[in-house]
Amino acid sequence: MNGASREALAAARERLDALTDNTSVDAARLGGELSSVTTLLDRESGLRRALTDPAQTGEAKADLVRRLLGGQIGGETLDLVAGMVRSRWSRSRDLVDAVEELADSADLIAAQRGGDLDDVEDELFRFGRIAAGSSELRAALADRAASTEAKSALLGRLLGGRAKPVTERLVVRLVTAPRGRSLEGGIESLSKLAAARRGRTVAEVVSAVPLSDRQKQRLADALSRIYGRPVHLNLDVDPSVLGGVRVRVGDEVINGSIADRLDEAARRMAG
16 A cells, blocks of 8 residues: 555554454454455445545545444444545555455454464464465365355364464455455465564574474574564474575575574674
């Protein structure tokens, strides 16, 4: 997003955080209702355009939201969406993307409240690796001929009882309503949202052999010094990795020995 949409999204994030600071607000319910609004806006292009029409006042668009959705979603969700449509959006699709992000964030807030956010981060990463290693699974989840119910049932068999309910909800939502996202890209976006809730960066680490606890700690410490914030490691093992380890942080890839080169890089940056 850029311009007006970026500012509108930032304001919506602040409103969500302020709303969910109140522990009486059911964050999981909020996430589910925002997901339903996402589905509606994604399907109804005319409504999207009406709610982002710069020729209409913000209050007129908020009134339209209240008329259409009042009684169908909770008051907190209704107020949040009404606040979003009062803002100016560069493109109508940006509004839908923003509502979808807030739905995912609300579920992650629910996980954080329950002390499950670390587990959800790890489960999202592991599911992404499993899917990346199975062309059959990827094909089944991307099959346009398969119904939403069939995909949900498949994910229920894969994740039910093995992952946190929040993880399952997020993955089911991504698979059944990808909105143009790849499975890999969607999982990566969810992982970044989860990391952002804890004010840290995610590093995907692929090593030729499993790292020891000491190596993991050295690597995390070195990366934290380089990037200036806590770094969460998502770990995977691939014997074909050259140089011992490959680290990806965002678009940046670092290859080298397990932690020595990162330690050296951190020392150089520190002068």
